[in-house]
Amino acid sequence: MSAAKTTQGTPGAAPGDTSRPAPLLPGRGNRSRTRWELLALLIPGLIGLLLAFILPVLAMFRMSLNEHGTAGALVETISIASYQAVLSDPFYWQVIWNTLVMGFGCALAAVVLSYPLALFLVRTTSKWKGVLIALAIAPLLTSAVARTFGWIAILGDQGMINSVLLALGVVETPLRMNNNMFGSTVALVEILMPYSILAMISGFGRLNPALEEAAGSLGASKFKVFTKVTLPLTLPGIFTGFLLVFVLAISAFVTPRLMGGGRVFILATEIYNEATQTLNWPLASALAMILLVVFGLFILLYQRAVKRIDQG
Amino acid sequence: MSRTHIPVLGAGASILMLATACGGGGGAADEANGEVNILGYAAAFEDNYTAAVLDAFEEETGITANFVPAQNSAEMLGQLRSESGNPTIDVVIMDTSVANTAIAEGLLAELDPAEVPNVENVVEMGQNPDGYGPAVTFDNLTIIYNTESVTEPPASFSDLWEVPDNSVAIPAPPDIQGIALTVLTADEIGADYQQDIQPAIDRLAELAPKVQTWDPQPDSYQLVTNDSAQYAIAWNARSQFFSDESGGTLGAVSPEDGIAFQVNTINAIENSPNPEAATQFIDYALSPEAQEAFAAQMFYAPTISNVELPAEVAERVSSPEDPSIVEIDWAWMADERDGWTELWRRHVIGG
Structure with missing residues (x-):
């Protein structure tokens, strides 16, 4: 328990040292000036955010209020026709549902597969720890397009898995593992796993081996130590990893496009089709705004969940 | 504790912003004489x-x-x-x-x-x-096939209904190749595509088991050349071009049952x-x-x-005077494309 106590002390302070750390904002007179300095430091970032995110989103919102005229012409107006078209059509509700299911599926699978890896990487005392972490996230060095084509080579009708199954006589015709939701999800999970590993490693800050040892020495079984100590302490990291993979999956375009075979209807592919094929930019913008709202809702849910864990 | 998530969320938000900022401007030469x-x-x-x-x-x-x-x-x-x-x-x-x-x-x-x-x-x-x-x-819609794995080349679009399952690549609507196939299918069964397209959609739904992909990637020509798909619908000009480029592995057919330009x-x-x-x-x-x-x-x-x-x-291009041309009113189609796309999704791809 002494280790636990130490972690609650001031970082860097020697045990028993009762001196207070130097205040970050010395003196009342300097406080407001420092605050302004901090705000000034934020300005470049805020300008970047304004130019690269807020203004484009506002422009997209404005576009979503236009209408799709005859011959595909863009009609400048103020109308909610595109939102009505989306929300009154069961097909688009199905698209939103597909998007959420794919996002949840990818996030769940990525978290389950990444958790043991992240736990190992956090705990290992190997001198190769840095190399092992680099290896875990090394796939990020390769483009998602290249990795998606790699999965096509593995899951395709004449891919590695089907070739082996056919050669062994396990199946008579190739299994359909590509050009559908299954293939898209498998590839997305692998592509997004490095993100969940990274998120979990950074979110496992509360995990303290001393607590697990203490629970073990008090008679708890390994399973009980995991469910009562390790899992609750790593839950914030799990949530962060889940959220990150979820938002990346529901906005993913390349992999569902390349591996969906035209059978995977999700918001990202619909936005692409409306923007580049049907030329209905207002509808594409309305779908993009809806996707943004879905993002916002889930980030809100995530923050509430993390808050409850912190309070608990 | 929640502070530890802020950098991760920040990184995630940055990745999302970068991922969405995928536009690009094409630079062209400025005003100049000649x-x-x-x-x-x-x-x-x-x-x-x-x-x-x-x-x-x-x-x-x-x-x-x-x-x-x-x-x-x-x-x-x-x-x-x-x-x-x-x-x-x-x-x-x-x-x-x-x-x-x-x-x-x-x-x-x-x-x-x-x-x-x-x-x-x-x-x-x-x-x-x-x-x-x-x-x-x-240009006109045509059928391409892999000459090494297909022994009996198709002669017409209707032959695609007879090929093995999971062997065809068809770019579905909103791609205009799928739109053109719908018009040709309507023509083949004697329906007027501007009056009632449902009979053609029903016929196309019967084609679904034969189709491996409704969105050929990177394109039909590559899939057929490397034998990932054995048949596809495609544009004639590129089919002829890639037939030469592939040394004849890709074969192109001029369909007997109609030409869609x-x-x-x-x-x-x-x-x-x-x-x-x-x-x-x-x-x-x-x-x-x-x-x-x-x-x-x-x-x-x-x-x-x-x-x-x-x-x-x-002999490798279609003449605009060919009597088997099925005329498509592309201006009319611009307003119908969304509806047709939805019909395909509900009754052909999903069906």
Whole structure:
């Protein structure tokens, strides 16, 4: 328990040292000036955010209020026709549902597969720890397009898995593992796993081996130590990893496009089709705004969940 | 504790922002004398059109012709929309249905027949009734197959209903190849596509088990050449071109049951920086030498009546006078495409 106590002390302070750390904002007179300095430091970032995110989103919102005229012409107006078209059509509700299911599926699978890896990487005392972490996230060095084509080579009708199954006589015709939701999800999970590993490693800050040892020495079984100590302490990291993979999956375009075979209807592919094929930019913008709202809702849910864990 | 998530969330948000900021501006040459900027299809079209037409135009006129590539007509429309106040493009070669949209938005300029005399040689099917740019290339839907794995090549679109399951690649609507197949299917079963398309949709639903992908990636030609799919529907010009490129592994069939034409128009841009060079180029593009050269180079059918193709080229392109052409009203289709796409998704792909 002494280790636990130490972690609650001031970082860097020697045990028993009762001196207070130097205040970050010395003196009342300097406080407001420092605050302004901090705000000034934020300005470049805020300008970047304004130019690269807020203004484009506002422009997209404005576009979503236009209408799709005859011959595909863009009609400048103020109308909610595109939102009505989306929300009154069961097909688009199905698209939103597909998007959420794919996002949840990818996030769940990525978290389950990444958790043991992240736990190992956090705990290992190997001198190769840095190399092992680099290896875990090394796939990020390769483009998602290249990795998606790699999965096509593995899951395709004449891919590695089907070739082996056919050669062994396990199946008579190739299994359909590509050009559908299954293939898209498998590839997305692998592509997004490095993100969940990274998120979990950074979110496992509360995990303290001393607590697990203490629970073990008090008679708890390994399973009980995991469910009562390790899992609750790593839950914030799990949530962060889940959220990150979820938002990346529901906005993913390349992999569902390349591996969906035209059978995977999700918001990202619909936005692409409306923007580049049907030329209905207002509808594409309305779908993009809806996707943004879905993002916002889930980030809100995530923050509430993390808050409850912190309070608990 | 929640502080530990802020950097991760921040990193996630940055990744999302970067992922969504995928637009790109096509830079084109600024205003200059003796220059014309042509927006058209990238890759094989760009290479072959430059070799067959742009280089010869430069040699003949001394005007520098710059090809500005785009992936598809929609991307071209996006560029024209974004620079409508200050265009950098003079001429655009784009699909007729998208050109209709651009005309409706005032992005394209009418042509003066006195300045573009070759327009009068364009066949009737390629003329624009309102005086905008005419057709510059014709192409038609065809069937491609892998000559090494297919022993009995299909002769018509209806043969696709008889091939093994999971062997066909079909770009479904909103891709216009899927739209053209729908029209041909309606024609085959004797239905008028502008009156009632449901019978054709029902017939296409029977094709679904044969289809491996409704969205061939990277494209039908690659899938068939490497035998990932054994059959596909595709455009004739690229089919012939890739048949040669693949050394005959990809075979192209001229279907017996109907020809559906795709039309690329050549248009002048409203308020373009080089309007005189633009009209000069359009006139050259419609000349017999340019039309013949590009047909020989990439098997796009000429759109003018006063050109005679060498026999070896003529047999590999469809003539606009072929009696089996099934005419498609692409202007009408622009308003129906969304509805057809939805029918496909509900009854063909999902069904």
